[in-house]
Amino acid sequence: MSENKILFSTGNLEGLAEDIGKMSDTEGSKLKLSPDNADSGLTKLVLTLIELIRKLVEKQAMRRVDGGSLTDEEIERLGETLMKLEMKMEELKKHFKLTDRDLNINLGPLGDLM
Amino acid sequence: MNENVIDRSRDITILEVLDRVLNKGVILTGDIVISVADVDLIYLGVKLMLSSVETMEKLKSGKH
């Protein structure tokens, strides 16, 4: 395809350098399940799902807090629980030597999980 | 137009093309076969979808 397909841009494409890099990045966190790494692949999968649920719970909790329907005490307890959950997650990640990026599975055309 | 912008334009166009031709369009499921010059035969059957997506990604990054 010899023609240029860009019909309009501000010409300021330098700022996109990072995005272009990301788009062609293949070292990312593909979930590779093969016989020799099935264990760590499985761990990644499990932790990814837990992290996803934790983030959803956190978002839902913040929605409640923002809505103003909780008492001072309830907010305290919520904070304690969420904080402990996050700390536990950090521990697990450290233990299995996984980063946030590792836990973000790329679903191909659907984009990233989180 | 300085060289950088031309390169970036080219990069963006190539990525747009590859995204469409590798991921979109009419999809024929079942046994589709692709063999890339430096990678072994890969079947795009449902079971091995993960490894085939890997191949596609390799194509995208220009690793020949």
Added chain:
Amino acid sequence: MEKLIYSIIKGTENPAQLISVLNGLRGISGAKLEVVSCERIAAVVCSVQKNAVVTDRSGTLEYAGLVDNLSKEFTLLPVRFGSVMESNDEIRKMLQKNYKEIEKNLLKVEGRVEFGLKVFCDPEKLQARFNAKGEAEIKTVDNTVKGQNNSVFKDYVNKKLIEYRIEESLLSYVNSVIQEITECCAGLEAISKYKKMPSPTNIIDALFLIDKEMTDQLIRLVKDLQTRYPDLNFILTGPWPPYNFVDITIS
């Protein structure tokens, strides 16, 4: 010998023209193109070695280039790269089996082309806008005095709440931009699709299927949108064959 399928086209009343166009084009690695017809539709294919479509990035781009050239001459549905079937007969059977779906999609894309619009932001600039909003007080049911019993847990909630509010503001901003784009494009009679925030910098990934004649109008609209959103970066690409607007999966 197997067959690699490039695209599915609407059959032509002028088969001689079809043949002459195909004779003037070549598939990847110079392969000759063939037509497999089935009533009013046809597949454009070429022969490939059994069990191998040997290629690399340039082969893939060659494939895309051919589909692009074909789309300028015929109403077509682009086929994903790497689609191989055993023989022309198998292809004919496949066309017959999926005839209705294929014809429906061909009708949808006739005379139309696809455009992609990506909108980029500067995340820091954008966040700065929403920061003020995020910093507002936590409201509670019993209206306790602020500052009383400030605990580490309350601070944690505060921090998370600000993040949440910024994210919600961002989402609502993205929705408003999409709303504006939709309204602007109303006159184009487009079929459109939007993906929100595929990345922190790419806030909108939009696709449009419009009549070929509307191309200049679309470009003008995007130019106009850019001036109205000087802090965002609009990039319009196209025209493309309708890769993102064919929804058939053929088994």
